[in-house]
Amino acid sequence: MKLLLTSAGIKNKSIHDALVGMLDKPIAECSALCIPTAIYAISGGADKAWKFLSGQAETPMCELGWKSLGVLELTALPSIDKELWVPMVKETDVLLVNGGDPLYLCYWMRQSGLADLLPSLRAVYVGLSAGSMVMAPNIGKDFVGWTPPNGGDETLGLVDFAMFPHLDHEMLPDNTMANAERWAAGLQGPAYAMDDQTAIKVIDGEVEVVSEGQWKLLQS
Structure with a gap:
């Protein structure tokens, strides 16, 4: 399974090059399916979903020149x-x-059956914020918004690390390194704090950070 777990989409050349390298053909020859589900569980979700799908969200994903989009x-x-x-x-x-709410996304990945399919798919999985966080074993209580029926902060566990996205974002004053370190202290296993110029590439379990910005591996 190939994963490209971003904080804010394909924000720079390094992340773009990583994506191209994970595909077996050019972007212009690739079909893509967009999954907006996570965004509906936060304020203004319908508007944000449209911006994501139409390439107006400042988190480049759908507007990269795919052969087809669904x-x-x-x-x-x-x-x-x-x-x-x-x-x-x-x-x-x-x-x-x-992106959006990672636990809402996780719930519907499981309810739909997509979670069971993911490990066997040939597709490259490109996550944006919550779309990346959902791959972790847990997200930590700081990121719990929508509450699943069984409670908790458990996510899919398809990677063995957690992610704290949007590090030092100007619109998110609480997303500091100090808060990321406190968040990581409540988790078991490794965790990455990463800004919007950073992504994590995972191919067959091998992890590589791709960044033109700031990130830190936090051991809990």
Whole structure:
């Protein structure tokens, strides 16, 4: 499985080059499915979903020049036959997974059945903020917003590290390194604090940080 876990999308040449290197053909020849689901669980979600899908969100994902784009809305999938969407997911080249609330995203990944498919897919998974955080074992209580039926902060656990995105973002005054270190102290296992110029590439379990900004590996 190939993962490109970003804080804010394909923000610079280094992250773009990493993405191109993970694909087996040029972006212009690749099909992509966009997953906006996580954004609906935060304020203004419908507007933010449209901006993500239309390439107006300042977090480059959908506007990179894909051959084709489709929308995979996870909340709809449990109500339709799997034959209507599973073949499409298996055939696509890239999954573009929006930010928002990571626990809401995790819940619908599981409810839809997508979580079970992910490890076997040939697609490159590109996460944005919550779309990246959902791959961790846990997100930490600081990031709990929407509460799942069983409570807790558990996510998919498809990587063995957690992520603190948007480090030192001008619009997020609480996203300091000091707060990231306090957050990491409440987790088990490694955790990365990463700004919007940083992504983490994971191929067959091998982890590589791709950055033109600031990041730090925090051991809890």
